[in-house]
Each structure stands twice: as C-alpha cells, then as structure tokens.
Amino acid sequence: MDKGLRAIRVARGWSQDRLVFEMRRFAEQRLLDIASSASLKVYISEWENGRRPLTDRYAGILRPLFGVTDDELRGEAKPQLQQADGYEDLLTRIDAAGSLSASMVQTFLDQTELLRTMDRQMGAAGLVDQMGAHLARMEEALTFAVLPSARRPIATALAGASTLAAWQALDAGSVERAWRRYELAKKAAQDADSPLYLAHAMGEQAFVLHDAGRSQLAVELVRDAQQTQSDRQSLRLRAWLAAAEAELCAGAGMLDDARRAIERATSLLPHDGQTRDPDMVSIFLNTDHLTRWRGNVLAKVGDGSAMDDLYVSLSTTDESFVRAKSGLHCDLSQAHMARGEFEEARSHLQQARLLANRTGSVRYRRRIELLTGRL
Template sequence: MGQGLRAARNARGWSQERLIFEIEGYARRRLLDVASTASLRTYVSEWENGRRAISERYAAILRPLVGATDAELRGGPERPTVQQPDGYEDLLSRIDSARNISESMVQTFLDQTELLRTMDRQMGAAGLVDQMTGHLAAMEEALTFAVLPSARRPIATALAGAATLAAWQALDAGSVDRAWRHYELAKRAAQEADAPLYLAHAMGEQAYVLSDAGRPKMAVELIRDAQRTHSERQSPRLRTWLSAAEAELCAAAGMSDDAQRALGRAMESLPDGEETRDPDMPSVFLNADHLGRWRGNVLALLGDAAAMGDLYTSLQSTDPTFVRAKAGLHCDLTQAHLSRGEVEEARSHLQQARLLASRTGSVRHRRRVELLTGRL
C-alpha cells in the first residue's frame, strides 16, 4: 500500500527524515496541525510498510510534496465515481450541462491551463498535482457528456493542450506511467478535435518519455512521425519546434549527423520577429533566444565546443521565471565544460543545477544531475 510513497520519496533522493522535515515545513507554512516529529517517524515507516493507511489529511500534504496523484501515493486504483440511483435522470442532467457549456466556459478552461503552466514554470510541477488532476477531470467530464461535434471540438482542443501540459509535468515529477497516459489522452482529444498541431506536439513530447526510458531510436522514430502528421497543416513555429526536438533526440541517440541536419532545419524555419507564442497553438514557446538555448543543448550533448557561446548567451537572456529551463542550462554548461576538461567550472554549474532542480522538485533534472555528478 505504501510502495507508491516510498518510490516517490526515493525518486527525489529523500530519506524518511527529509520527508518528515518537508511535511513539517509544509504544515507550518499553511498553519496546519500535524503530529509530533516522533509520531511522524512512526507514521512514515508504517505508511511505507503498509501497516497504516494514509489518511486524507496527510495525503493532501503528501501529494503536492512528492508530486503524486492519490492513486500513485496509496498504490491503488483511482476512486470510482459514485453512481446516482436514477441513471437516466443523472445522464440527461449531465448532457444538458455539457450542452450549455459556452465559449466563455471553454475560455475558462484555457485560462486555467495557462495559469497552471505559469505556476509550473516558476514553482515546478510537484505542487500542482491536485490542481491539474481536478482540471483534467473537469474537462473530461464536459467532453464525455457533450453530444454534438460543435460542442465537443472546442472542449477536446482545450483538453488536448491541458493533457499535454499535465503529461510533461508528470514526467518532470518522475511519474512516467502517468505521463504516458496523459499523452495518450492528449492525442485522442486532438484527433477528436481535428487539431493536428496539438496531435503533433503531444507526439513530439511523448518521444521524450521513450528517450528517457532508454529507447532513443524509437524516440527518434516517433518525433519524425509527428513531423509527418498533417505536415501541410502545421504552423512554421511548430515545425521549428519539432525539428529542434528531433535534433535533441538524435543527439541523445548518438546520431550526430542527423542531429546537425535537424538543427539546421530548425534554424532555417524559425519565423522572424521576437514573438514567442505560436498564435495557432499557445503551448509552443519559441523564438531566436529559445532556439539558441536549444542549439546549445544539442551541441553540448554532441560534445561540440561551439555549445559554450550559445549556452552562456542563453544564461544571460533567459527569462528568470523559467526556473526549470535554467536548471537545464546549468546541466548543459556542466556537460560542455566537462567535454573541455574544465572540472571546476563544471562543478560550479552542476551545483546551480542541483539547487534549481531541488527548488522545482524536478525528478527529471535531478536524474541528469546525478548522471553528471558521476562524471566528475
């Protein structure tokens, strides 16, 4: 029963004492009452060994601390929806409610996704697990009971964008299974909405799951398939994003020439101007500065000395609210300095990466930090 808690704790490199410290800090900041330190030691041990069920009171604290859903935390299935005694009456009530969803309600869904994206960028994904779970559930509920295509498509489009964001957050928080399932949800929603940009973007991000899982060649195949998905309907900025992602995934797979070619396509296809958001797809942030940072990442992975200039330029220009991106930049700089044998500089950047990964609760970046630490 407590295997999920133990796994989530271990993914962050926390001891049981560290988890207790975090529980107490969380409770103190929110003026919540929790048991004494000695009692919490007993609780954590019993939770993880299955001798005590995690109460809702403590589950509400643990979910944002370790970035796990309730099912992941407790190691059981999601709670079933309570069925109403009069099935037809309840069904028609839900259908009527879905039919009445207006454009303003869909815009509310989109605004909530944007808020969660901003919070994720600044604070990390772990603390948003409850909000994102509820957000997706509300949109899935609306889509389930929307009948006509005119009502379903706007909701499905909103769901595709939100599910893709939720998947990336889950991946960052170390919940690979949840990330994969959210990407599948995003793809289904995009297909229903006839939204090829959202479908290609979800496929492109999903390729990173395969790469992180040790299937880099399969990841490259998926990102290339994403590029072929209704390519004639893809926006220039999305095409640039997909090419840059292909370059990174090829570099991770050791396909140097392919990475360089994909990087060249990305540099050539980027739209002019300082605009960062794709007007056709707000999920994509990409301008010359972002692409420069991405180029530095790819070159660092390839061990190319040219990476250094791009990375230091990006370090100076990156929006300070992109905390997770800065963690990645410091990892890239660590790798670039190591390839040149500059150990002290590498250590300095690795320390910054470690601090930022800890600040955002990024399990994904923490794993990369551990791999780089092994090279020092």
C-alpha cells in the same frame, strides 16, 4: 497502506532512510517544522503498516515530494463518477455539455495557462491534484458533448491541458501517468481535428521513450510527428519538432542527424517577434528559446561552440522559467566537462541542483546525478 505510501516509495527506489532525508530537505527549503529524523523513520514504518494514520500535515509534504494524488498516497480507490440513472440524467448531462458557452471553454484555457505558469516557476509535483481535477472537468464535458461544433473547442482545450499534465508527470517522475496523459492528449487532438496539438503531443511523448532508454524509437516517433499533416502545421511548431528531433538524435548518438535537425529548426523558426502561435499556445519558441535549445544539442554532441549559445541564453532567459534555467546549468556543466574545465562544471552543477530542488524536478535531479558521476 501497502498500496499507498510503501508502493510509491518502493517504485521510486527509495529506502525509508532516503525518504526521511527527502522529507527533511523538503521541509527545510520551505521553512516547515517537522519531526526529527529518528521520529520520522518511526512514523514512516507505522504509516506503511497502518499503525498510525497519515495526517494532512505530512500528506501535504509527501504528495508534492512524490508527485502523486492524495488517493494514491493513501492507497484509496479513486472515486468513480456517479452513474447516469436512466435517460433523464443522461439527457441532463448532454444538454449541459451542449450548452457549454465559449466563456466556459475560455475558463478552461485560462486555468491551463495559470497551471502552466505555476509549473514553470514552482515545479510540477505540487500541482498533481489540481491538474487531475482540471482534466476531469474537461473530460466530463467532452464525454457528453454530442455534435462536433460542441466537441471541438472542448477537445482542443483538453489536448493542450493533457500535454501539459503529461510533461508535469514526467518531470515529477510519474512515467506511466505521463504516458497515459499523452495518449489522452492525442485522442483529444484527433477529436478536435487539430494536427498541431496531435504532433506536439507525439513530439513530447517521444521524450518518455528517450528517458526509458528507447532512444531510436523516440527519434522515429518525433519524425512521424513531423509528417502528421505537415501542410497544416505552423512554422513555429515545425521548428519546435525539428529542435526536439535534434535533442533526441543527440541523445541517441546520431550526431550528424542532430546537427542537421537543429539547423533545420533555425531555418524554420519565424522571425515575427512572437513566442507562441495564437492557435497553438502549448509551446514557447522564439529566437532566445531556440538559442538555448541549440546550446543543449551542441553540448550533447560535444561541439565547443555550445558554450557561446548557452551563456547568451543564461543571460536572457526569463527568470520565471526556473526549471529551464536548471537545464541550462546542466548543459553548461556538460559543456565545461567536455573541455576539461571541471571546476566550472561543478559550479554550474551546483546551481542546477539548487534550481531542481526548488521545483522538485525528478527528471533534472536524475540528469544532475548522472553528470555528478562524471566529475
């Protein structure tokens, strides 16, 4: 299994002992009965050297733990789509794609929404296979759709789903998959002639660059996103992009730019009582969400007023946004640290860790480790 489990473990930077620890913790959180630490270490060595077959039981732990598919875990080549056998098969596929009904496209959108809900409550790592299959079905339909009237609705659905899949991959620590899925989202958005989905994909993709240490390039990308047919962008999307710019500027040490961007986001956000735009359902942004985001930015620039925004957000955030609450506790920990209130900082960091473990968020675990090192 050289190309499977071992390669994934090494890419994550985990020793076999670390993997044993993570497997035990994963099982304990879910009340699963697994082998002892000593036995697991033997199993891992034997799985990686091909001396013991990886059972479905343990694969079911390792897949969500690493955020990978079953094929990737087992080191098997991904199955290829069956090749069209002559014109008859090709035309059958084209006819099927051309006759795809509006109800089928709505089914794609409904499935994306279900996966979005599961993601924010339970985390992304366990959804890799489901999301991969979901994207593959839409890509297949789009590949054989000929006329723009047939392609646009499928491409719009694919753009939204791909952006979600990319963010899930980033949260699970699968950086290259995240990048590729953002590229897929951008191409689908262009096929759909949707500047909204294109700008959103660019804005989220900037966070991959930021996490990789290219903060200045990330800021440039999110600023380019704001110029992408800006006259066709909704006010909510423009506010979202401005808030994203603020967070990225804060991370790049561009403190004045960060403050200006978050103020611009506040002025742009429509006060219509809505959370999402009907033609742009991939983002959630209302006054409560922006208050949380503002607190995040102000905490990162060392502004003492961050505390008020963050505590307001903590009391109003929907309980289903589990990962977002983990981020809130990280922000509060950082804000308390800036004020020298280390006991309060530790308390919030502990809450953040519990929620990050619950969702399996590699991205937030990394942030928690960095903050822990400052206490």
